[in-house]
Structure formats: structure tokens, C-alpha cells
Amino acid sequence: MDMKRHLKSALKQLGFDKPRKAQIIPMNTLDAEQNAIVIAATGSGKQIIYETVGLAHSDKLTIVIEPLLALIYNQVQTLQDHNMSVDYIDMTRSKEDIDKILNKARKGKLNFLYVTPERLQNHSFIETMQHSDIFMIVADECHCITEWGYTFRDAYLHIGDFIGKLKRKPVICACSATISADSLNTIRDSLHMDKPAVLRSDLRRDNLILLKKDVTCNKKTxxxxxxxxxxxxxxxxxxxxxxxxxxxxxxxxxxxxxxxxxxxxxxxxxxxxxxxxxxxxxxxxxxxxxxxxxxxxxxxxxxxxxxxxxxxxxxxxxxxxxxxxxxxxxxxxxx
Missing domain, CATH: 3.40.50.300 (P-loop containing nucleotide triphosphate hydrolases)
Structure with a gap:
């Protein structure tokens, strides 16, 4: 299966000459505005999938929901290194900074916006997104919906509520390397995904060598x-x-x-x-x-x-x- 020209162009802007085989179908699926749950190995380039599709639709906003600030900083830095229109909102940003970011999103001058799920419950954020042209919402590391949503981060269970408040329903992409069969339906329903394509690729990592070290000892203290x-x-x-x-x-x-x-x-x-x-x-x-x-x-x-x-x-x-x-x-x- 081949990729459309605008996807190839976006991929090159991110510094890649060609996609990995397992990335092509997810890219084409999301580009065709079909919801998708992408299950692929760690390090397989799931991030490149939604970045490429989001960049191919750079006239619209892609919101990426991450569980950890470390992830946000890492991915934002990568996109900034390629001169992409990207920003993030976290607790270190001042109210003035956040207002500027939201204003850019409302005016269609922002391609990627990275947030944690808690931000989706903020009133001014919701109001701005209701007046923004959103192409795609990405729930990265979506296993956190079931792993954390029922314990210490219930904001994960309300991502679908945020999506339901938008005036136009965007494409929804959920990514993880560790989605169990039991949690698949919960993730789909929680994100209000209509008949998503469930796209699985090989989870093996042949470049990993696993070693076990014996650390038992007779020390008393x-x-x-x-x-x-x-x-x-x-x-x-x-x-x-x-x-x-x-x-x-x-x-x-x-x-x-x-x-x-x-x-x-x-x-x-x-x-x-x-x-x-x-x-x-x-x-x-x-x-x-x-x-x-x-x-x-x-x-x-x-x-x-x-x-x-x-x-x-x-x-x-x-x-x-x-x-x-x-x-x-x-x-x-x-x-």
C-alpha cells in the first residue's frame, strides 16, 4: 500500500525519507478521517504516525493528550527542532502564555497542541476549542485510560465528554504498545470512537537483549x-x-x-x-x-x-x- 503525496511531503518535513511498513496503513486511515486504535511495539514510531497526519493537515489543529509532562516536553522539542507550529500547556505556563496559545489555536495559527487530560476540563480551554478548527485528537499511551482512570486520574475517563462538547467531531487516534483485549472496548467507548479501525502490528523488538542478574546475597542488614x-x-x-x-x-x-x-x-x-x-x-x-x-x-x-x-x-x-x-x-x- 502506498501513501498519498501530501503524507510523503509531511513525513519528509519530519526528517524521514520513507515510512516504516507498519506506519503506512495507520497514516492512510487517519488521513481518510477514520478513527483508529494503533497498537504497536515501543519504539516503533507511533508518534511519527500522528505527527505526519497532523502535519499533512497543518491548516487545522491536532491536539495530543499525553499522560506525562516528560512526554510532552520531549515531543514538543522534537517538533520545534523541525520548525513546526507546536506548543503545550502545563502548570509552568503563565496565564498570559496560555491566553496567547489559546488565541493562536482559535485563529488557526497552531498545528499541534500538547496537553494532559486534566486540561480538557478547563472551562476556557473547552470554550476556545469549541471555536477552533480541530482535525484530530490523539490519546497517546491510551492504556492510561483503564490503568489510571479508575484510580488517581479520573480526568482520563472524561476525554470523551470533552470531545462531545466540540461543535465538529474530529478524527480520534488512540495509541499504545500495551492495550489488553479486555481494555480495548473500554478505551473505544471512553473516547467516543465510532467504529474505529483497530490496527495491530508486530510487538516484538528484535533489537532488545534481556538479561537477568542474580543479586541474592547472605548479608544480614x-x-x-x-x-x-x-x-x-x-x-x-x-x-x-x-x-x-x-x-x-x-x-x-x-x-x-x-x-x-x-x-x-x-x-x-x-x-x-x-x-x-x-x-x-x-x-x-x-x-x-x-x-x-x-x-x-x-x-x-x-x-x-x-x-x-x-x-x-x-x-x-x-x-x-x-x-x-x-x-x-x-x-x-x-x-
Whole structure:
């Protein structure tokens, strides 16, 4: 199956000569204004699918809903690097900034707008979007609807309510690598998707090598056992970390901070960290970009860093603790 000329042109603007085989059908489907649920492996280029289609319809707005600010910053930076008309709204933006962004959207001068689901419940945002020409709404990492919507982020369950308030129903795209069969219908209904195409591609990642390290020991105290595990961790880093980056996942912010303090001594000026308790948000954003831009090569993070972050030179992903779920594990090893 071939792509239309305007899609090929948009893809080239993003820096790609041709699409991957698994991207062609989703691009054509969304371009034809058919709703789609895209299930594809981590790192397979789901982001490129909706960016290409959104760019091909650059006279209209594409709203991308992301679960994490780290994801927003990463994707916005990528589009800005290609001189795209893109912006985002989060808690670091002033009221003046937000008003300017919404004004651009209303006047049709913005191609991509990145937000979290909570923004869709804001009255002024809803009112502006009702008077904006929206081509597509993307629910990226849409498994969060069922994973988080019924617990600590109920805004995910109201995305469909926002869509229902728009004067014209846009194309809806939902993307994830980890949608279970049980959650598929819930996601479809929650997003008010009418007969979406469910597009699956191979979830295997042949470029990943999975290793298991035995860290059992006879040490009696917690401190001794932790020290033993950290020595094992450092040996693993030294063995596999050459020129690329290392991503270490820990289950809690306490573990992240403890590992950071220890590894910063061994690898001075090469370690950074990322979790929800780092304040203010601007500082956390800078820590993220230090890693993405290669200023720091070792990132220690909670699952706040686990979805969709694009770091092309990662050589090693380490789980210092077991992930909470298989969904988290799949997302994290795919970075």
C-alpha cells in the first residue's frame, strides 16, 4: 500500500525519507478521517504516525493528550527542532502564555497542541476549542485510560465528554504498545470512537537483549544488601555503558534519590534523576533535557519516565526494583 503525496511531503518535513511498513496503513486511515486504535511495539514510531497526519493537515489543529509532562516536553522539542507550529500547556505556563496559545489555536495559527487530560476540563480551554478548527485528537499511551482512570486520574475517563462538547467531531487516534483485549472496548467507548479501525502490528523488538542478574546475597542488614546490589549495578553499567546512555528504573522516589546520591559520587557530573517529587517543575524539566541532550548520560527515574520518551542512544536499561506490572515492564524496556 502506498501513501498519498501530501503524507510523503509531511513525513519528509519530519526528517524521514520513507515510512516504516507498519506506519503506512495507520497514516492512510487517519488521513481518510477514520478513527483508529494503533497498537504497536515501543519504539516503533507511533508518534511519527500522528505527527505526519497532523502535519499533512497543518491548516487545522491536532491536539495530543499525553499522560506525562516528560512526554510532552520531549515531543514538543522534537517538533520545534523541525520548525513546526507546536506548543503545550502545563502548570509552568503563565496565564498570559496560555491566553496567547489559546488565541493562536482559535485563529488557526497552531498545528499541534500538547496537553494532559486534566486540561480538557478547563472551562476556557473547552470554550476556545469549541471555536477552533480541530482535525484530530490523539490519546497517546491510551492504556492510561483503564490503568489510571479508575484510580488517581479520573480526568482520563472524561476525554470523551470533552470531545462531545466540540461543535465538529474530529478524527480520534488512540495509541499504545500495551492495550489488553479486555481494555480495548473500554478505551473505544471512553473516547467516543465510532467504529474505529483497530490496527495491530508486530510487538516484538528484535533489537532488545534481556538479561537477568542474580543479586541474592547472605548479608544480614538492609544497608549491606543494598551496598551489594549497587556494586552489581555499577559492574553492569561499566560493562555495557560505552558511548550511549543508561536508564535505571527504581520503584520509589526514595530509591531514586538514594541511587542518585551514590552513583553521582562514582560517575560525577554524569548522573541525573527524574520523579514526581522534584520541584519546581522547571527544574525537573531541565533535568530531563540534560539527559535527552546528552549532557548527563545516566538517568535514574521512577515510572514517570517510562512511557514514550525518545532517547535514540540508550545502551542499557536497568530495573533496580521489579516493576509494578507487566505493562510498566514492557513500556520501560522499550525506551
Amino acid at each position: 538492609l544497608e549491606e544488601r543494598l551496598e551489594f546490589r549497587i556494586k552489581k549495578l555499577c559492574k553492569t553499567i561499566d560493562k555495557y555503558h560505552k558511548d550511549g546512555s543508561v536508564l535505571i528504573f527504581a520503584q520509589t522516589t526514595t530509591y531514586v534519590d538514594a541511587l542518585y546520591n551514590i552513583l553521582e559520587e562514582k560517575y560525577p557530573d554524569d548522573v541525573t534523576r527524574y520523579h514526581s517529587r522534584i520541584k519546581p517543575e522547571r527544574r525537573k524539566k531541565q533535568l530531563l533535557f540534560d539527559f535527552l541532550q546528552g549532557k548527563r548520560k545516566i538517568m535514574i527515574a521512577t515510572s514517570a519516565f517510562s512511557m514514550g520518551i525518545d532517547v535514540p542512544d540508550i545502551e542499557l536499561v536497568v530495573h533496580f526494583n521489579a516493576p509494578i506490572s507487566m505493562t510498566d515492564y514492557i513500556q520501560q524496556i522499550g525506551r
